[in-house]
Amino acid sequence: MSAAAPDRPTACLALADGTLFYGQGFGATGQTEAELCFNTAMTGYQEIMTDPSYAGQIVTFTFPHIGNVGVNPEDDETADPVAAGMIVKWMPTDPSNWRAVQGLDQWLASRGRIALGGVDTRRLTRAIRQSGAPHVALAHNPDGSFDVEALVAAARGFAGLEGVDLAREVTCAQSYRWNEMRWAWPDGYAPLQDPKYKVVALDYGAKRNILRCLASAGCDVTVLPATASFEDVMAQNPDGVFLSNGPGDPAATGAYAVPMIRQVLDDTDLPVFGICLGHQMLALALGAQTIKMNHGHHGANHPVKDHDTGKVEITSMNHGFAVDAQTLPQGVVETHTSLFDGSNCGIRMDGRPVWSVQHHPEASPGPQDSYYLFERFARAMADRAA
Numbered sequence: 341m342s343a344a345a346p347d348r349p350t351a352c353l354a355l356a357d358g359t360l361f362y363g364q365g366f367g368a369t370g371q372t373e374a375e376l377c378f379n380t381a382m383t384g385y386q387e388i389m390t391d392p393s394y395a396g397q398i399v400t401f402t403f404p405h406i407g408n409v410g411v412n413p414e415d416d417e418t419a420d421p422v423a424a425g426m427i428v429k430w431m432p433t434d435p436s437n438w439r440a441v442q443g444l445d446q447w448l449a450s451r452g453r454i455a456l457g458g459v460d461t462r463r464l465t466r467a468i469r470q471s472g473a474p475h476v477a478l479a480h481n482p483d484g485s486f487d488v489e490a491l492v493a494a495a496r497g498f499a500g501l502e503g504v505d506l507a508r509e510v511t512c513a514q515s516y517r518w519n520e521m522r523w524a525w526p527d528g529y530a531p532l533q534d535p536k537y538k539v540v541a542l543d544y545g546a547k548r549n550i551l552r553c554l555a556s557a558g559c560d561v562t563v564l565p566a567t568a569s570f571e572d573v574m575a576q577n578p579d580g581v582f583l584s585n586g587p588g589d590p591a592a593t594g595a596y597a598v599p600m601i602r603q604v605l606d607d608t609d610l611p612v613f614g615i616c617l618g619h620q621m622l623a624l625a626l627g628a629q630t631i632k633m634n635h636g637h638h639g640a641n642h643p644v645k646d647h648d649t650g651k652v653e654i655t656s657m658n659h660g661f662a663v664d665a666q667t668l669p670q671g672v673v674e675t676h677t678s679l680f681d682g683s684n685c686g687i688r689m690d691g692r693p694v695w696s697v698q699h700h701p702e703a704s705p706g707p708q709d710s711y712y713l714f715e716r717f718a719r720a721m722a723d724r725a726a
């Protein structure tokens with residue numbers, strides 16, 4: 341199939357500035373509004389689409405061949421796709437992989453997610469880089485008729501992600517215990533074995549592989565809803581507290597998450613570990629500020645420097661906000677920075693086992709260079725118990 345827009349387009353993407361991209365629709369029909377980002381990962385589209393951190397966003401994949409391996413039940417990061425939609429250069433071909441149970445097209449359709457294929461994703465990516473992540477409306481209509489003015493108006497009407505607490509929408513309704521470890525060939529996910537540390541994980545939109553990595557590092561994880569109180573956390577009698585990734589504006593989620601984290605820091609000596617939104621929550625609780633980035637970081641090959649060891653880790657990234665390193669208070673050390681743009685990628689409290697990173701060490705999808713952070717968390721809990 342051609343990468344050029346088909347003669348009779350069945351989907352249309354409108355940017356708030358009025359730019360239009362026509363192509364071929366797949367997945368669900370209808371219309372959706374969101375912020376648009378691009379992701380440079382070459383693999384892992386199913387994990388990306390089901391990462392709850394993508395709520396409120398449509399993902400443009402810069403890698404042109406997306407959908408080739410279909411979808412399977414093991415690679416979901418949560419029960420349903422959470423990204424609002426997807427944009428690809430080439431229309432997906434029939435899946436060819438022994439793990440596939442469904443094609444990407446049917447999977448998206450059955451889960452109500454709209455997709456657009458056959459557009460020039462390089463042009464779209466350049467537009468995002470130059471002008472910042474745009475607000476967009478994406479319509480898929482098999483009869484090919486589009487009210488373009490209404491579509492542009494819908495894009496302009498999208499309120500954006502700033503000030504929006506999306507963690508509340510994707511968090512679990514009730515607490516639960518996690519009981520699965522990381523994937524190991526040939527057996528797949530093994531059940532939790534011999535956990536040594538009791539960990540409470542605050543679910544702001546947690547990816548399953550984070551919970552698996554914690555389990556593989558020896559943690560018996562109880563997942564609590566994002567709005568859990570300090571008392572709810574302490575009722576679990578934890579050895580450590582984990583703050584998950586998640587969607588939306590950290591400042592908005594911080595309105596209720598920060599006071600709880602502050603109390604953990606003030607009233608306990610528990611090790612604390614945060615990832616992505618959890619990193620931003622910890623930074624806010626320590627008195628720093630977060631900022632909206634131009635087009636964020638979304639990919640699986642981002643170099644990050646660990647200042648403690650001098651080592652560079654190749655990481656998985658997905659964030660549109662960042663911790664403003666200029667606002668880190670005394671007693672908080674910048675531990676990691678992005679080698680792409682120098683933005684903050686990690687902090688730690690001086691002299692305490694309290695730290696967090698902006699990147700995704702669970703790497704689903706992505707390289708596994710940063711798994712050591714889970715083991716470091718386990719060691720901190722062991723040291724505290726000793």
Ligand SMILES: NC(=O)CC[C@H](N)C(=O)O
Pocket residue numbers: 393584585586587588589590615616617618658659660661662
């Ligand atoms: N992956 C995440 O946890 C993302 C955090 C936050 N929503 C951001 O976009 O920066």
